[in-house]
Amino acid sequence: MPDLIEVFREHGYEGASLSLIGARTGLGKGSLYHFFPGGKEEMAASVLAEIDAWFEHRVFAPLRGDPDPEAAIAAMFQATDLYFRSGARMCLIGIFALCDARDRFAGAIHGYFATWTQTLAEAMVRSGRNPGEARDIAEDIVGGIQGALVLARAVNDPGVFARALRRLAVRGGGLSSVRHRDTQP
Amino acid sequence: MPDLIEVFREHGYEGASLSLIGARTGLGKGSLYHFFPGGKEEMAASVLAEIDAWFEHRVFAPLRGDPDPEAAIAAMFQATDLYFRSGARMCLIGIFALCDARDRFAGAIHGYFATWTQTLAEAMVRSGRNPGEARDIAEDIVGGIQGALVLARAVNDPGVFARALRRLAVRGGGLSSVRHRDTQP
DNA sequence: CTTGTTATGTACCGATCGGTACAAACATCT
DNA sequence: AGATGTTTGTACCGATCGGTACATAACAAG
Numbered sequence: 001m002p003d004l005i006e007v008f009r010e011h012g013y014e015g016a017s018l019s020l021i022g023a024r025t026g027l028g029k030g031s032l033y034h035f036f037p038g039g040k041e042e043m044a045a046s047v048l049a050e051i052d053a054w055f056e057h058r059v060f061a062p063l064r065g066d067p068d069p070e071a072a073i074a075a076m077f078q079a080t081d082l083y084f085r086s087g088a089r090m091c092l093i094g095i096f097a098l099c100d101a102r103d104r105f106a107g108a109i110h111g112y113f114a115t116w117t118q119t120l121a122e123a124m125v126r127s128g129r130n131p132g133e134a135r136d137i138a139e140d141i142v143g144g145i146q147g148a149l150v151l152a153r154a155v156n157d158p159g160v161f162a163r164a165l166r167r168l169a170v171r172g173g174g175l176s177s178v179r180h181r182d183t184q185p
Numbered sequence: 186m187p188d189l190i191e192v193f194r195e196h197g198y199e200g201a202s203l204s205l206i207g208a209r210t211g212l213g214k215g216s217l218y219h220f221f222p223g224g225k226e227e228m229a230a231s232v233l234a235e236i237d238a239w240f241e242h243r244v245f246a247p248l249r250g251d252p253d254p255e256a257a258i259a260a261m262f263q264a265t266d267l268y269f270r271s272g273a274r275m276c277l278i279g280i281f282a283l284c285d286a287r288d289r290f291a292g293a294i295h296g297y298f299a300t301w302t303q304t305l306a307e308a309m310v311r312s313g314r315n316p317g318e319a320r321d322i323a324e325d326i327v328g329g330i331q332g333a334l335v336l337a338r339a340v341n342d343p344g345v346f347a348r349a350l351r352r353l354a355v356r357g358g359g360l361s362s363v364r365h366r367d368t369q370p
Numbered sequence: 371c372t373t374g375t376t377a378t379g380t381a382c383c384g385a386t387c388g389g390t391a392c393a394a395a396c397a398t399c400t
Numbered sequence: 401a402g403a404t405g406t407t408t409g410t411a412c413c414g415a416t417c418g419g420t421a422c423a424t425a426a427c428a429a430g
Binding site for chain 1: 196275279280282283285287298302321327328329330331335336338340341345348349352
């Protein structure tokens with residue numbers, strides 16, 4: 001249901017009315033409630049699960065499992081840029097976090113951001129940083145991505161996101177494996 | 186109308202129903218529409234104007250006018266920490282930017298973030314940085330503040346905001362005048 | 371074709387939305 | 401006191417909200 005995700009992403013939880021969802025997906029209420037007997041809340045939950053699965057597969061798992069942590073971090077920045085369409089796409093979970101659904105989906109929201117920050121910090125520890133510094137940088141990066149998305153949207157300039165991502169990648173060491181700098185003496 | 190601001194801050198534009206506003210402010214519809222004939226939209230606009238005035242007075246003007254740019258930047262971080270209650274308070278304009286009111290108040294939202302970024306960058310230029318670097322750092326700081334607010338709310342830990350603000354202050358040189366480091370040889 | 375299951379459109383429900391109308395209450399001033 | 405102007409409460413409006421009921425349409429299996 002990519003359409004379903006996009007409706008929630010563009011209008012938030014409260015703003016995504018059933019009529020909007022129906023118009024966007026081409027499904028009537030009958031179909032909608034056939035696939036999601038739990039109504040709007042189940043639709044949003046399924047969307048959140050889908051997003052979580054994407055990040056789990058493309059970001060979190062590599063950060064945890066890749067034997068080369070720096071490569072995994074570089075891949076994370078690439079995946080992030082791709083997912084958010086270089087700043088043209090908003091973060092649905094961030095939207096849910098501050099707007100309308102923060103209580104309803106508190107668990108999923110917390111899990112998403114906590115997992116991201118933690119797996120990133122752990123990857124940094126594995127690549128040689130001390131734990132305290134790693135947590136700081138991880139928070140800086142995950143928060144920086146969210147803030148760049150907000151800023152890019154607010155001033156209507158995706159370039160803000162691109163620049164932020166580049167800065168954050170340098171800071172996280174994720175560009176080193178791309179630039180092949182550290183491998184040179 | 187501090188209550189009015191808080192209702193919008195906690196529920197967003199769409200979420201702040203007239204019944205919620207009435208309950209929070211203690212005013213009935215009669216009074217509400219007496220003071221704001223333009224209805225909800227005028228209420229939100231007045232709230233945005235109030236916030237803009239606060240930042241203009243406490244942040245933007247000092248950044249522009251203070252003969253000591255580094256002191257102004259340090260004061261900015263202090264004011265920011267105070268305004269957002271060390272991460273316990275959300276940024277209403279950020280909420281409006283991504284959730285429900287981004288089109289309706291696009292001008293005010295854009296102005297807020299653009300002014301903040303620009304005046305901060307200019308202060309940095311005045312304190313000796315080159316313009317390109319100044320813009321980068323300014324975007325980093327303003328975006329970082331927004332992101333830290335999102336993250337702090339999402340994981341329900343105001344400490345995230347405190348740590349982020351400290352990092353950003355160091356990065357922006359705003360702590361130098363506090364620590365009295367640069368004045369020593 | 372018949373049958374059983376899955377999918378869909380439509381009509382409806384009570385609740386709430388933002389907004390309007392207006393008369394009673396209140397204050398203010400001569 | 402009386403007259404004037406400002407604040408309030410309340411009843412109401414049409415529209416839309418999320419959700420339910422149910423009859424029908426589409427379809428696969430036999």
